[in-house]
Amino acid sequence: MTALDDVAVNPVPSTRDVVYDVDDVTLRFGGVTSLNHVSLRMYRGEILAVIGPNGAGKTSLFNSLTGVYTPQEGRIDLAARVGDSPVSVLGEKTHVVNRLGVARTFQNIRLFPALTALENVKVGVETRQKAGPIAAMLGMPWQRREERESTERAYELLSFVGLTQRANDLAGSLAYGEQRRLEIARALGTNPGVILLDEPAAGTNPAEKRDLADLITRINREDNVSVLLIEHDMKLVMSIAHRLIVLNFGEKIAEGTPEEIQKDPVVIAAYLGTTDDAAQPEGER
Numbered sequence: 124m125t126a127l128d129d130v131a132v133n134p135v136p137s138t139r140d141v142v143y144d145v146d147d148v149t150l151r152f153g154g155v156t157s158l159n160h161v162s163l164r165m166y167r168g169e170i171l172a173v174i175g176p177n178g179a180g181k182t183s184l185f186n187s188l189t190g191v192y193t194p195q196e197g198r199i200d201l202a203a204r205v206g207d208s209p210v211s212v213l214g215e216k217t218h219v220v221n222r223l224g225v226a227r228t229f230q231n232i233r234l235f236p237a238l239t240a241l242e243n244v245k246v247g248v249e250t251r252q253k254a255g256p257i258a259a260m261l262g263m264p265w266q267r268r269e270e271r272e273s274t275e276r277a278y279e280l281l282s283f284v285g286l287t288q289r290a291n292d293l294a295g296s297l298a299y300g301e302q303r304r305l306e307i308a309r310a311l312g313t314n315p316g317v318i319l320l321d322e323p324a325a326g327t328n329p330a331e332k333r334d335l336a337d338l339i340t341r342i343n344r345e346d347n348v349s350v351l352l353i354e355h356d357m358k359l360v361m362s363i364a365h366r367l368i369v370l371n372f373g374e375k376i377a378e379g380t381p382e383e384i385q386k387d388p389v390v391i392a393a394y395l396g397t398t399d400d401a402a403q404p405e406g407e408r
């Protein structure tokens with residue numbers, strides 16, 4: 124065996140700069156323990172996937188990382204953008220975590236269906252601008268400049284996700300895969316250092332899945348955004364993730380490269396012990 128045999132298909136980025144440091148986090152809802160003493164580290168520049176059967180705690184983890192939920196125990200530190208010092212996000216509000224450089228999409232698409240695709244992206248861009256509604260009403264000069272800049276940036280992002288032709292169509296009229304990409308464009312509008320994608324390929328067809336895989340890789344490589352990805356489609360996940368974390372019943376049961384995870388007996392057992400569709404081979408769905 125040569126040294127090259129050890130090189131993974133998706134080499135883990137060499138920088139070991141920690142973006143999210145999650146230490147011993149427990150989250151409970153009444154009698155349900157959604158996250159049970161979960162610890163993990165996300166490194167700058169990586170695509171880190173979170174997999175696990177339905178109800179494993181994946182979305183709960185995302186919600187804990189973004190201020191939607193406050194775990195009862197543990198520590199979550201964040202340094203989203205290059206050069207940031209780590210700060211605790213435990214107990215912080217979602218808009219605070221967003222300002223710190225974290226953007227996300229949701230398992231169930233949350234767009235403004237009666238706004239155009241362009242307007243949806245502008246909502247994202249404008250959350251980090253200074254102009255408020257009063258300035259907008261008074262038409263302050265810098266407000267008009269910001270408006271122009273946000274339109275330009277929104278067009279750039281629509282082009283990046285391949286939706287330029289749809290700019291003036293209502294978000295609600297877009298095809299499902301297009302809505303998924305629009306949500307990503309809106310999230311990128313906040314200029315994040317980290318993006319969390321909760322099942323971005325759910326409900327999309329094979330061609331849309333390939334587009335999404337390509338888009339996620341481009342976000343990671345071209346924009347240098349660290350990506351935390353929840354995805355059930357194993358083919359997609361294994362092809363783009365640098366590392367994976369496996370949750371089962373709220374516990375982290377494995378962590379490693381795609382190669383390590385695919386042959387991990389604990390992971391295989393967790394998937395065989397469920398009726399979740401993720402357990403089935405690609406062709407049978």
Ligand SMILES: Nc1ncnc2c1ncn2[C@@H]1O[C@H](COP(=O)(O)OP(=O)(O)O)[C@@H](O)[C@H]1O
Nearest residue numbers: 152155156157176177178179180181182183184
């Ligand atoms: N807001 C909530 N209230 C009560 N229980 C919740 C809440 N959010 C999540 N849970 C519970 O936490 C567990 C994990 O759910 P979730 O994080 O959505 O799993 P996954 O995303 O892996 O499918 C489930 O048992 C779910 O019912």
Ligand SMILES: [Mg+2]
Nearest residue numbers: 181182183230
């Ligand atoms: Mg979920």
